[in-house]
Amino acid sequence: MWPFPRPPVPFEQAVYGSFPFWHRGYDLLGRSPDCRDPWIRAMKETCQRLGERPRGAAPPAGVVSRWLADGTWMVLHPFSPGSDDVGRPDAVAFHAVFLDADSGRRAGYRPMRLAPAFREDFGPGDGVLAPGSITLPRPGAPLVPDDPRADTVAEALLHGRRALVESGGPIDRLAEQVWERLPVRHRHRRSLATWAFADAGLFDLIGLPRLSGIDPSDRRLLLVPAGPEGQAAPGEGAEGDAIG
Structure with a gap:
């Protein structure tokens, strides 16, 4: 207490x-x-x-x-x-x-x-x-269930890449788990949009209704395509750039 x-x-x-x-x-x-x-x-x-x-x-x-x-x-x-x-x-x-x-x-x-x-x-x-x-609550227990994509997305941000996540709605819970994995010095200055309708290159992590029109060969990007129920689909996108 x-x-x-x-x-x-x-x-x-x-x-x-x-x-x-x-x-x-x-x-x-x-x-x-x-x-x-x-x-x-x-x-x-x-x-x-x-x-x-x-x-x-x-x-x-x-x-x-x-x-x-x-x-x-x-x-x-x-x-x-x-x-x-x-x-x-x-x-x-x-x-x-x-x-x-x-x-x-x-x-x-x-x-x-x-x-x-x-x-x-x-x-x-x-x-x-x-x-x-x-008044902010004191840190509590880790969020559950843990999103299996959070580690990979956090790693991409730590290495200076941007992560674009295809989803049916806001990616608030994934974003919260990603930010918990980032050291404080990396949380500072990182940008985020948990729900947007276009990628203007402004955000380090962004949730989008679709990834169409985005170059899958751009190695500066991690593309996270949506699968059933909004989860990442294994094997989709460019090799090495999509997670599942």
């Missing part, structure tokens, strides 16, 4: 997207007072590079993690607020939290631990957001 509770980890926050309650297209809904303009620009660029949802793909979800030029750690959650400002059903919004170096270190550079900080219930009154904080 730990004698004292952990102090909360503070963060700034912002919300960007298209919402049914306004007519501004995709724009910034709100941010906390100390949320800097370069962070907002990086947030918009990151969101725009996640791609457009193809027909039949799972809706926006998951966690995106990226380190910004000034050392700020941005972790964001894509979600669907319903229809957009002109009634189309595939609107997307993004809630981002921004952590300074000390807060990132206290969070262990584990983006999935920040998931409870995210919201989806934003409205027209959220133009100004308060700074937030999250």
